[in-house]
Amino acid sequence: MAQKRKILELQKKREQVFLGGGEKAIEKQAAMGKLTARERIEAILDKNSFHEYDLFVEHVATDFDMDKKILHGDGVIIGTGTVYGAPIAIYAQDFTVAGGSLGLMHARKITKIMDYALKMRMPLIGINDSGGARIQEGVNSLAGYGEIFFRNTLSSGVIPQISVILGPCAGGAVYSPALTDFVFVVDKISKMFITGPEVIKTVLGEDISMEALGGARVHCEITGNAHFFAESEIECFEQIKKLITFIPWNNKRKALAFEAKEPKKSFKIGEIVPEDSKQPYDVRDVVRALVDNSDFFEIQELWAANIVIGFGRMGGETVGFVCNQPLILAGVLDVDSSDKAARFIRYCDAFNIPIITLVDLPGYLPGVDQEHAGVIRHGAKMLYAYSEASVPKLTVILRKAYGGGYIAMNSRHLRADFVFAWPGAEIAVMGPEGAANIIFRKEILESEDPDKMRKQKVKEYKAKFANPYVAASKGYVDSVIEPEETRKLLLHAIEVSKNKDMHTIDRKHGIPPF
Ligand code: HXC
Secondary structure, three states: OHHHHHHHHHHHHHHHHHOOOOHHHHHHHHHOOOOOHHHHHHHHOOOOOOEEEOOOOOOOOOHHHHHHOOOHHHHEEEEEEEEOOEEEEEEEEOOOOHHHOEOHHHHHHHHHHHHHHHHOOOOEEEEEEEOOEOHHHOHHHHHHHHHHHHHHHHHOOOOOEEEEEEEEEEHHHHHHHHHOOEEEEEOOOOEEEOOOHHHHHHHHOOOOOHHHHHEHHHHHHHOOOOOEEEOOHHHHHHHHHHHHHHOOOOOOOOOOOOOOOOOOOOOOHHHOOOOOOOOOOOHHHHHHHHOHHHOOEEEOOOOOOOEEEEEEEEOOEEEEEEEEOOOOHHHOEOHHHHHHHHHHHHHHHHOOOOEEEEEEEOOEOOOHHHHHHOHHHHHHHHHHHHHHOOOOEEEEEEEEEEHHHHHHOOOHHHOOOEEEEOOOOEEEOOOHHHHHHHHOHHHHHHOOOHHHHHHHHHHHHHHHHOOOHHHHHOOOOOEEOOHHHHHHHHHHHHHHOOOOOOOOOOOOOOOOOO
């Protein structure tokens, strides 16, 4: 009997905590189109799989009358569960409790679940919805953030770390998501910034809304801080779940294999790339013509769209794609596209995901803007990332591969394992027009009909260099292949690369051009 009473007491205590910041605060949250922290966790995880810890943790602050306040769960929910059977550690800040602000015990809960995630080698999902450092707790809040950042860094490349921004994420708080692998945002709900509109108004006298400063679109289209954009929380959760199917639980595993499927017949690989190298096309159609079920899961779709990155499956196994996108800026490499690709290459390398690189680019983007924005420093990140990566690295040159772009896009010289080129590939120091104008300048100028002479020289140059056979004759390209043979060759290359083993040089770590 006594036991039953105690169980009832426990149930009552639980119910109290489940109320979070109370009905009014929950209604306010709902009016903004936001789910509660607990609803969010339930919606992401497999049904009934969530197990919560530290439900009864309470804050320990005493200043500013804090000792008179009860903050249920101290404004954050932590626990473990599964997504499609994969073990997941998760935390969700509860905005209904003191604005989800981060105090000492709140931070301790987060760092506890982060420690579990790292120890148990399972992915971590962090849902951010918070007014930032709890002002009443002073330096203890700052300490809490520091502890989180340290663990983000320690876990990097060991377990997947996913951040979901579902409300404000302000001040130093933004640096935890920035240290994680994938950041998800939702239109009109997510807000990320270091200094808010009020500070900007005070310091700079400028008026700007929170949305225009650091809304979801800003971070997907301009800053590149976010990787996935959704119209609603539910759409966002579907994206998270899909991502989890593509990645391994930790760096010692491979992503779970699925049943192999053929690409859809509607994607005809031989009919996508126009013969005229100036004509654009959507490289994602080439990817869809190659991957199982034509299912390509693109990452950072809205930012630096001149390069395309994302996951697909080949023969049931996850692969990462890095592709120039001729639809945008002719697929050039620039500051942002180099950053985007380099980080993704490092992700794939850390998590045992083979990389397939599809090449069609005229080189690095010329111009003062790019030079001054640091295209040398940022472009170097790609060279570093590819050179360092030891997962299977496969390259297909679809069409143009000019200059530094040829080298940077996982060339043999950066240790691609297999390099294939389509018959229309043009591998050269630069495009035929530019090249002919430079090396035949004298003949063209001195000719009676310079235009005719230029055309003839361009033709000559094209015939000699703008093809895959010079590179193939040196062994830089392993095979010149028909587009229709590509999937078969890539599947084989993945198969024979399964036991790839690279010697590593004994060093603490390299110094990439971060
Ligand atoms: C304590 C906070 C809080 C905070 C919000 N609350 N932020 N309490 N510390 N940082 C409380 C509010 O007092 C309020 O409590 C409840 O949460 C809901 O907040 P509202 O302001 O009513 O909500 P809303 O109108 O939706 O505005 C949300 C907001 C705003 C835009 C986030 O609250 C805000 O500007 N907060 C301060 C943001 C900030 O400057 N944080 C510090 C950043 S510096 P009641 O009891 O009334 O319900 C920082 C440094 C970290 O984080 C450095 C790490 C390296």
